[in-house]
Amino acid sequence: xxxxxxxxxxxxxxxxxxxxxxxxxxxxxxxxxxxxxxxxxxxxxxxxxxxxxxxxxxxxxxxxxxxxxxxxxxxxxxxxxxxxxxxxxxxxxxxxxxxxxx
Amino acid sequence: xxxxxxxxxxxxxxxxxxxxxxxxxxxxxxxxxxxxxxxxxxxxxxxxxxxxxxxxxxxxxxxxxxxxxxxxxxxxxxxxxxxxxxxxxxxxxxxxxxxxxxxxxxxxxxxxxxxxxxxxxxxxxxxxxxxxxxxxxxxxxxxxxxxxxxxxxxxxxxxxxxxxxxxxxxxxxxxxxxxxxxxxxxxxxxxxxxxxxxxxxxxxxxxxxxxxxxxxxxxxxxxxxxxxxxxxxxxxxxxxxxxxxxxxxxxxxxxxxxxxxxxxxxxxxxxxxxxxxxxxxxxxxxxxxxxxxxxxxxxxxxxxxxxxxxxxxxxxxxxxxxxxxxxxxxxxxxxxxxxxxxxxxxxxxxxxxxxxxxxxxxxxxxxxxxxxxxxxxxxxxxxxxxxxx
Numbered sequence: 001x002x003x004x005x006x007x008x009x010x011x012x013x014x015x016x017x018x019x020x021x022x023x024x025x026x027x028x029x030x031x032x033x034x035x036x037x038x039x040x041x042x043x044x045x046x047x048x049x050x051x052x053x054x055x056x057x058x059x060x061x062x063x064x065x066x067x068x069x070x071x072x073x074x075x076x077x078x079x080x081x082x083x084x085x086x087x088x089x090x091x092x093x094x095x096x097x098x099x100x101x102x
Numbered sequence: 103x104x105x106x107x108x109x110x111x112x113x114x115x116x117x118x119x120x121x122x123x124x125x126x127x128x129x130x131x132x133x134x135x136x137x138x139x140x141x142x143x144x145x146x147x148x149x150x151x152x153x154x155x156x157x158x159x160x161x162x163x164x165x166x167x168x169x170x171x172x173x174x175x176x177x178x179x180x181x182x183x184x185x186x187x188x189x190x191x192x193x194x195x196x197x198x199x200x201x202x203x204x205x206x207x208x209x210x211x212x213x214x215x216x217x218x219x220x221x222x223x224x225x226x227x228x229x230x231x232x233x234x235x236x237x238x239x240x241x242x243x244x245x246x247x248x249x250x251x252x253x254x255x256x257x258x259x260x261x262x263x264x265x266x267x268x269x270x271x272x273x274x275x276x277x278x279x280x281x282x283x284x285x286x287x288x289x290x291x292x293x294x295x296x297x298x299x300x301x302x303x304x305x306x307x308x309x310x311x312x313x314x315x316x317x318x319x320x321x322x323x324x325x326x327x328x329x330x331x332x333x334x335x336x337x338x339x340x341x342x343x344x345x346x347x348x349x350x351x352x353x354x355x356x357x358x359x360x361x362x363x364x365x366x367x368x369x370x371x372x373x374x375x376x377x378x379x380x381x382x383x384x385x386x387x388x389x390x391x392x393x394x395x396x397x398x399x400x401x402x403x404x405x406x407x408x409x410x411x412x413x414x415x416x417x418x419x420x421x422x423x424x425x426x427x428x429x430x431x432x433x434x435x436x437x438x439x440x441x442x443x444x445x446x447x448x449x450x451x452x453x454x455x456x457x458x459x460x461x462x463x464x465x466x467x468x469x470x471x472x473x474x475x476x477x478x479x480x481x482x483x484x485x486x487x488x489x490x491x
Contacts, residue, residue, distance in 0.1 A: 004319070006322065007321075007323070007325040007326050007329075010326075012201045012262065012330070013199065013300075014311075014315045014319070014323050015300050015309050015310065017309050029318060030316070
């Protein structure tokens with residue numbers, strides 16, 4: 001939470017003083033476990049990208065194929081769907097306590 | 103020119119509200135607050151104020167309606183007592199955290215149960231941690247004056263906190279007494295026009311009130327509330343000074359009565375201070391060096407003022423009109439902890455009195471002083487005035 005503002009810098013009363021600010025709000029903070037992917041094992045099938053309910057997994061097009069991108073931890077809720085659908089078990093869910101100081 | 107009115111305390115408060123002329127008042131009747139809003143409704147019906155009066159179906163709705171109106175940018179007031187406050191308490195906390203300067207006379211009455219309609223301060227103490235500024239008033243004049251003072255303080259940009267003005271149920275609210283009412287124009291100028299920092303109706307600058315505030319910012323917002331309360335403490339002497347200029351009545355955090363050379367001091371809030379002053383006068387005639395402190399401000403708690411006033415005294419007896427079951431009484435515990443660092447701590451005594459409207463006689467007040475004279479004060483012991491064994 002080190003990138004968040006201090007108490008002297010924010011509007012009082014919990015007021016949001018500008019419109020359309022929800023895209024600035026990071027919703028991944030209450031995750032208890034996170035997906036960690038082994039890129040050596042990944043076959044770029046894009047199943048995890050397709051199933052992720054929060055669109056937290058990025059993908060891009062390379063030629064005629066898609067390529068798996070980054071897992072965006074700002075929005076990932078740690079639901080584990082990506083790990084569950086991975087056909088080659090390239091994704092494992094690790095407890096958030098292992099990353100607490102990041 | 104100010105005029106003398108001989109009316110009930112409820113009427114005096116309603117007159118202050120009329121002169122402040124809030125945009126919205128939402129309230130639900132509860133004894134002994136009812137006449138405050140009754141009188142005010144008459145002013146509305148007679149076209150003497152610009153207020154929209156919302157007769158809601160409960161106190162929870164009353165506070166919700168004024169929170170909504172205040173967030174929309176209106177100057178708002180409500181009034182309640184005891185169980186009414188208990189029913190609205192969820193929104194009472196929310197009003198403070200949203201930083202809405204709502205003004206609320208609280209006509210002090212015992213919280214149920216068992217059911218009781220008479221005066222004590224259990225209702226005010228229910229809200230002691232809610233983030234509201236809390237004033238306590240001895241009589242009609244103070245109830246009137248502090249309603250005006252509260253408005254001036256609450257709306258300051260570095261404060262923006264709601265404020266409640268406590269007056270004793272029936273004793274002050276229904277008793278008839280004279281008070282001096284300022285000119286309408288003088289009060290109007292003193293409180294000025296309310297310019298809200300944020301307004302839901304300001305479509306040029308759209309804002310959101312009440313979004314979810316989780317572990318990432320809730321803590322910071324609470325720290326801001328503490329800062330606002332510190333600012334209220336800093337601003338109050340200035341407001342008292344300004345009020346003295348228009349009224350000739352100079353208030354302070356503590357009303358110090360004959361304390362200058364006093365060896366023994368009693369601390370008591372609201373109307374019982376009148377009885378205590380009578381006893382202090384009697385004891386002074388008997389040659390006893392006694393005095394009285396009546397806190398006018400409970401939140402922000404005037405800790406430094408108590409330290410200054412009580413350091414070096416022989417004995418201090420503190421009267422609470424509310425209990426905090428299993429813990430020390432609210433006013434007592436705060437004063438006791440305030441004295442932790444003073445160089446010369448007095449002996450302390452804690453006395454519960456007047457619960458559920460139990461009459462507090464001069465004899466009972468004298469009994470507490472007698473304990474102090476006889477070196478019979480035990481700081482860790484809670485005693486009771488007027489309780490049958």
